[in-house]
Amino acid sequence: MLYESVGYLLDQVRSTMWNMVTRETMADLGITATQACVIFMLVSGRGLIAADLAREYGIDASAVTRLVDRLEKRGLLLRVRSNADRRMVKLALTAQGVEVADRVPEIFTRVLDILLARFTPEEIGFLKSMLRRIMTNSEDSASAALPDMSVRLAERDFANHT
Known part of the structure:
Protein backbone atom coordinates (compact mmCIF):
# COMPACT_ATOMS: atom_id res chain seq x y z
CA MET A 1 0.00 0.00 0.00
CA LEU A 2 1.32 3.43 -0.97
CA TYR A 3 0.39 5.14 2.30
CA GLU A 4 2.30 2.53 4.31
CA SER A 5 5.38 2.59 2.08
CA VAL A 6 8.56 3.71 3.87
CA GLY A 7 9.55 5.77 0.83
CA TYR A 8 6.18 7.52 0.73
CA LEU A 9 6.27 8.25 4.47
CA LEU A 10 9.84 9.59 4.30
CA ASP A 11 8.88 11.83 1.39
CA GLN A 12 5.77 13.09 3.22
CA VAL A 13 7.80 13.90 6.34
CA ARG A 14 10.45 15.70 4.28
CA SER A 15 7.83 17.65 2.38
CA THR A 16 5.91 18.59 5.53
CA MET A 17 9.07 19.68 7.33
CA TRP A 18 10.29 21.68 4.32
CA ASN A 19 6.93 23.45 3.93
CA MET A 20 6.85 24.32 7.64
CA VAL A 21 10.41 25.65 7.51
CA THR A 22 9.60 27.71 4.39
CA ARG A 23 6.55 29.22 6.11
CA GLU A 24 8.72 30.18 9.09
CA THR A 25 11.69 31.49 7.10
CA MET A 26 9.40 33.51 4.82
CA ALA A 27 7.58 35.02 7.81
CA ASP A 28 10.72 35.69 9.89
CA LEU A 29 13.40 36.33 7.26
CA GLY A 30 11.66 36.84 3.92
CA ILE A 31 13.54 33.92 2.33
CA THR A 32 12.73 30.33 1.38
CA ALA A 33 13.94 27.27 3.27
CA THR A 34 16.42 26.51 0.47
CA GLN A 35 17.80 30.04 0.63
CA ALA A 36 18.05 29.74 4.42
CA CYS A 37 19.96 26.46 4.06
CA VAL A 38 22.38 28.00 1.58
CA ILE A 39 23.04 30.92 3.90
CA PHE A 40 23.56 28.57 6.83
CA MET A 41 25.91 26.37 4.78
CA LEU A 42 27.97 29.42 3.91
CA VAL A 43 28.23 30.65 7.50
CA SER A 44 29.33 27.19 8.62
CA GLY A 45 32.01 27.04 5.92
CA ARG A 46 30.28 24.56 3.61
CA GLY A 47 29.32 25.14 -0.01
CA LEU A 48 31.71 27.96 -0.76
CA ILE A 49 31.26 27.67 -4.53
CA ALA A 50 28.11 27.25 -6.59
CA ALA A 51 29.06 23.71 -7.70
CA ASP A 52 29.08 22.60 -4.04
CA LEU A 53 25.55 23.92 -3.62
CA ALA A 54 24.42 22.11 -6.78
CA ARG A 55 25.84 18.82 -5.45
CA GLU A 56 24.41 19.30 -1.96
CA TYR A 57 20.88 19.98 -3.20
CA GLY A 58 20.93 17.86 -6.34
CA ILE A 59 19.99 20.79 -8.55
CA ASP A 60 21.46 22.02 -11.81
CA ALA A 61 23.86 24.91 -12.20
CA SER A 62 21.24 27.26 -13.65
CA ALA A 63 18.99 26.76 -10.59
CA VAL A 64 21.94 27.53 -8.31
CA THR A 65 22.68 30.66 -10.36
CA ARG A 66 19.10 31.87 -9.92
CA LEU A 67 19.22 31.09 -6.20
CA VAL A 68 22.52 32.95 -5.75
CA ASP A 69 21.21 35.85 -7.87
CA ARG A 70 18.22 36.26 -5.54
CA LEU A 71 20.36 36.15 -2.41
CA GLU A 72 22.83 38.60 -3.92
CA LYS A 73 20.01 40.97 -4.92
CA ARG A 74 18.74 40.86 -1.32
CA GLY A 75 22.21 41.85 -0.13
CA LEU A 76 22.79 38.57 1.75
CA LEU A 77 25.77 37.26 -0.20
CA LEU A 78 28.46 38.27 -2.66
CA ARG A 79 30.29 36.52 -5.48
CA VAL A 80 34.04 36.84 -4.94
CA ARG A 81 36.65 35.83 -7.54
CA SER A 82 39.33 33.54 -6.17
CA ASN A 83 42.82 35.03 -6.11
CA ALA A 84 44.31 31.59 -6.77
CA ASP A 85 42.08 30.79 -9.76
CA ARG A 86 40.25 33.71 -11.40
CA ARG A 87 37.81 31.27 -13.03
CA MET A 88 36.53 30.20 -9.61
CA VAL A 89 33.85 32.31 -7.97
CA LYS A 90 33.45 31.85 -4.24
CA LEU A 91 30.33 32.81 -2.35
CA ALA A 92 30.60 34.93 0.76
CA LEU A 93 27.99 36.25 3.15
CA THR A 94 27.54 39.93 3.73
CA ALA A 95 27.12 41.28 7.27
CA GLN A 96 23.35 41.14 6.71
CA ILE A 107 13.68 28.30 12.95
CA PHE A 108 14.73 24.71 12.20
CA THR A 109 14.70 23.91 15.91
CA ARG A 110 11.20 25.38 16.30
CA VAL A 111 9.87 23.26 13.42
CA LEU A 112 11.56 20.10 14.67
CA ASP A 113 10.22 20.72 18.18
CA ILE A 114 6.71 20.73 16.71
CA LEU A 115 7.28 17.61 14.61
CA LEU A 116 8.93 15.66 17.42
CA ALA A 117 6.69 16.90 20.26
CA ARG A 118 5.30 13.50 21.22
CA PHE A 119 8.59 11.62 20.99
CA THR A 120 10.67 10.63 23.99
CA PRO A 121 14.40 11.44 23.96
CA GLU A 122 15.05 7.72 23.46
CA GLU A 123 12.73 7.58 20.45
CA ILE A 124 14.44 10.62 18.94
CA GLY A 125 17.82 8.94 19.45
CA PHE A 126 16.52 5.76 17.81
CA LEU A 127 15.06 7.74 14.88
CA LYS A 128 18.39 9.51 14.34
CA SER A 129 20.20 6.18 14.48
CA MET A 130 17.89 4.69 11.86
CA LEU A 131 18.22 7.73 9.59
CA ARG A 132 22.02 7.58 9.89
CA ARG A 133 21.89 3.92 8.92
CA ILE A 134 19.83 4.77 5.82
CA MET A 135 22.46 7.36 4.88
CA THR A 136 25.28 4.84 5.44
CA ASN A 137 23.46 2.28 3.27
CA SER A 138 23.10 4.94 0.58
CA GLU A 139 26.80 5.81 0.72
CA ASP A 140 27.80 2.14 0.72
CA SER A 141 25.56 1.49 -2.27
CA ALA A 142 26.97 4.45 -4.18
CA SER A 143 30.58 3.51 -3.51
CA ALA A 144 29.91 -0.15 -4.38
CA ALA A 145 28.35 0.90 -7.70
CA LEU A 146 31.29 3.07 -8.72
CA PRO A 147 33.82 0.27 -9.24
CA ASP A 148 31.28 -1.70 -11.28
CA MET A 149 30.65 1.30 -13.49
CA SER A 150 34.37 1.99 -13.94
CA VAL A 151 34.95 -1.64 -14.91
CA ARG A 152 32.14 -1.42 -17.48
CA LEU A 153 33.54 1.84 -18.86
CA ALA A 154 37.05 0.37 -19.07
CA GLU A 155 35.68 -2.71 -20.85
CA ARG A 156 33.75 -0.49 -23.27
CA ASP A 157 36.80 1.66 -23.99
CA PHE A 158 38.96 -1.43 -24.48
CA ALA A 159 36.39 -2.92 -26.88
CA ASN A 160 36.21 0.34 -28.83
CA HIS A 161 39.99 0.47 -29.25
CA THR A 162 40.52 -3.12 -30.34
Whole structure:
Protein backbone atom coordinates (compact mmCIF):
# COMPACT_ATOMS: atom_id res chain seq x y z
CA MET A 1 0.00 0.00 0.00
CA LEU A 2 1.32 3.43 -0.97
CA TYR A 3 0.39 5.14 2.30
CA GLU A 4 2.30 2.53 4.31
CA SER A 5 5.38 2.59 2.08
CA VAL A 6 8.56 3.71 3.87
CA GLY A 7 9.55 5.77 0.83
CA TYR A 8 6.18 7.52 0.73
CA LEU A 9 6.27 8.25 4.47
CA LEU A 10 9.84 9.59 4.30
CA ASP A 11 8.88 11.83 1.39
CA GLN A 12 5.77 13.09 3.22
CA VAL A 13 7.80 13.90 6.34
CA ARG A 14 10.45 15.70 4.28
CA SER A 15 7.83 17.65 2.38
CA THR A 16 5.91 18.59 5.53
CA MET A 17 9.07 19.68 7.33
CA TRP A 18 10.29 21.68 4.32
CA ASN A 19 6.93 23.45 3.93
CA MET A 20 6.85 24.32 7.64
CA VAL A 21 10.41 25.65 7.51
CA THR A 22 9.60 27.71 4.39
CA ARG A 23 6.55 29.22 6.11
CA GLU A 24 8.72 30.18 9.09
CA THR A 25 11.69 31.49 7.10
CA MET A 26 9.40 33.51 4.82
CA ALA A 27 7.58 35.02 7.81
CA ASP A 28 10.72 35.69 9.89
CA LEU A 29 13.40 36.33 7.26
CA GLY A 30 11.66 36.84 3.92
CA ILE A 31 13.54 33.92 2.33
CA THR A 32 12.73 30.33 1.38
CA ALA A 33 13.94 27.27 3.27
CA THR A 34 16.42 26.51 0.47
CA GLN A 35 17.80 30.04 0.63
CA ALA A 36 18.05 29.74 4.42
CA CYS A 37 19.96 26.46 4.06
CA VAL A 38 22.38 28.00 1.58
CA ILE A 39 23.04 30.92 3.90
CA PHE A 40 23.56 28.57 6.83
CA MET A 41 25.91 26.37 4.78
CA LEU A 42 27.97 29.42 3.91
CA VAL A 43 28.23 30.65 7.50
CA SER A 44 29.33 27.19 8.62
CA GLY A 45 32.01 27.04 5.92
CA ARG A 46 30.28 24.56 3.61
CA GLY A 47 29.32 25.14 -0.01
CA LEU A 48 31.71 27.96 -0.76
CA ILE A 49 31.26 27.67 -4.53
CA ALA A 50 28.11 27.25 -6.59
CA ALA A 51 29.06 23.71 -7.70
CA ASP A 52 29.08 22.60 -4.04
CA LEU A 53 25.55 23.92 -3.62
CA ALA A 54 24.42 22.11 -6.78
CA ARG A 55 25.84 18.82 -5.45
CA GLU A 56 24.41 19.30 -1.96
CA TYR A 57 20.88 19.98 -3.20
CA GLY A 58 20.93 17.86 -6.34
CA ILE A 59 19.99 20.79 -8.55
CA ASP A 60 21.46 22.02 -11.81
CA ALA A 61 23.86 24.91 -12.20
CA SER A 62 21.24 27.26 -13.65
CA ALA A 63 18.99 26.76 -10.59
CA VAL A 64 21.94 27.53 -8.31
CA THR A 65 22.68 30.66 -10.36
CA ARG A 66 19.10 31.87 -9.92
CA LEU A 67 19.22 31.09 -6.20
CA VAL A 68 22.52 32.95 -5.75
CA ASP A 69 21.21 35.85 -7.87
CA ARG A 70 18.22 36.26 -5.54
CA LEU A 71 20.36 36.15 -2.41
CA GLU A 72 22.83 38.60 -3.92
CA LYS A 73 20.01 40.97 -4.92
CA ARG A 74 18.74 40.86 -1.32
CA GLY A 75 22.21 41.85 -0.13
CA LEU A 76 22.79 38.57 1.75
CA LEU A 77 25.77 37.26 -0.20
CA LEU A 78 28.46 38.27 -2.66
CA ARG A 79 30.29 36.52 -5.48
CA VAL A 80 34.04 36.84 -4.94
CA ARG A 81 36.65 35.83 -7.54
CA SER A 82 39.33 33.54 -6.17
CA ASN A 83 42.82 35.03 -6.11
CA ALA A 84 44.31 31.59 -6.77
CA ASP A 85 42.08 30.79 -9.76
CA ARG A 86 40.25 33.71 -11.40
CA ARG A 87 37.81 31.27 -13.03
CA MET A 88 36.53 30.20 -9.61
CA VAL A 89 33.85 32.31 -7.97
CA LYS A 90 33.45 31.85 -4.24
CA LEU A 91 30.33 32.81 -2.35
CA ALA A 92 30.60 34.93 0.76
CA LEU A 93 27.99 36.25 3.15
CA THR A 94 27.54 39.93 3.73
CA ALA A 95 27.12 41.28 7.27
CA GLN A 96 23.35 41.14 6.71
CA GLY A 97 23.70 37.54 5.48
CA VAL A 98 25.53 36.58 8.68
CA GLU A 99 22.73 38.15 10.75
CA VAL A 100 20.16 36.10 8.83
CA ALA A 101 22.29 32.94 9.18
CA ASP A 102 22.38 33.41 12.94
CA ARG A 103 18.56 33.18 13.01
CA VAL A 104 18.24 30.06 10.84
CA PRO A 105 18.98 27.38 13.48
CA GLU A 106 16.23 28.74 15.73
CA ILE A 107 13.68 28.30 12.95
CA PHE A 108 14.73 24.71 12.20
CA THR A 109 14.70 23.91 15.91
CA ARG A 110 11.20 25.38 16.30
CA VAL A 111 9.87 23.26 13.42
CA LEU A 112 11.56 20.10 14.67
CA ASP A 113 10.22 20.72 18.18
CA ILE A 114 6.71 20.73 16.71
CA LEU A 115 7.28 17.61 14.61
CA LEU A 116 8.93 15.66 17.42
CA ALA A 117 6.69 16.90 20.26
CA ARG A 118 5.30 13.50 21.22
CA PHE A 119 8.59 11.62 20.99
CA THR A 120 10.67 10.63 23.99
CA PRO A 121 14.40 11.44 23.96
CA GLU A 122 15.05 7.72 23.46
CA GLU A 123 12.73 7.58 20.45
CA ILE A 124 14.44 10.62 18.94
CA GLY A 125 17.82 8.94 19.45
CA PHE A 126 16.52 5.76 17.81
CA LEU A 127 15.06 7.74 14.88
CA LYS A 128 18.39 9.51 14.34
CA SER A 129 20.20 6.18 14.48
CA MET A 130 17.89 4.69 11.86
CA LEU A 131 18.22 7.73 9.59
CA ARG A 132 22.02 7.58 9.89
CA ARG A 133 21.89 3.92 8.92
CA ILE A 134 19.83 4.77 5.82
CA MET A 135 22.46 7.36 4.88
CA THR A 136 25.28 4.84 5.44
CA ASN A 137 23.46 2.28 3.27
CA SER A 138 23.10 4.94 0.58
CA GLU A 139 26.80 5.81 0.72
CA ASP A 140 27.80 2.14 0.72
CA SER A 141 25.56 1.49 -2.27
CA ALA A 142 26.97 4.45 -4.18
CA SER A 143 30.58 3.51 -3.51
CA ALA A 144 29.91 -0.15 -4.38
CA ALA A 145 28.35 0.90 -7.70
CA LEU A 146 31.29 3.07 -8.72
CA PRO A 147 33.82 0.27 -9.24
CA ASP A 148 31.28 -1.70 -11.28
CA MET A 149 30.65 1.30 -13.49
CA SER A 150 34.37 1.99 -13.94
CA VAL A 151 34.95 -1.64 -14.91
CA ARG A 152 32.14 -1.42 -17.48
CA LEU A 153 33.54 1.84 -18.86
CA ALA A 154 37.05 0.37 -19.07
CA GLU A 155 35.68 -2.71 -20.85
CA ARG A 156 33.75 -0.49 -23.27
CA ASP A 157 36.80 1.66 -23.99
CA PHE A 158 38.96 -1.43 -24.48
CA ALA A 159 36.39 -2.92 -26.88
CA ASN A 160 36.21 0.34 -28.83
CA HIS A 161 39.99 0.47 -29.25
CA THR A 162 40.52 -3.12 -30.34
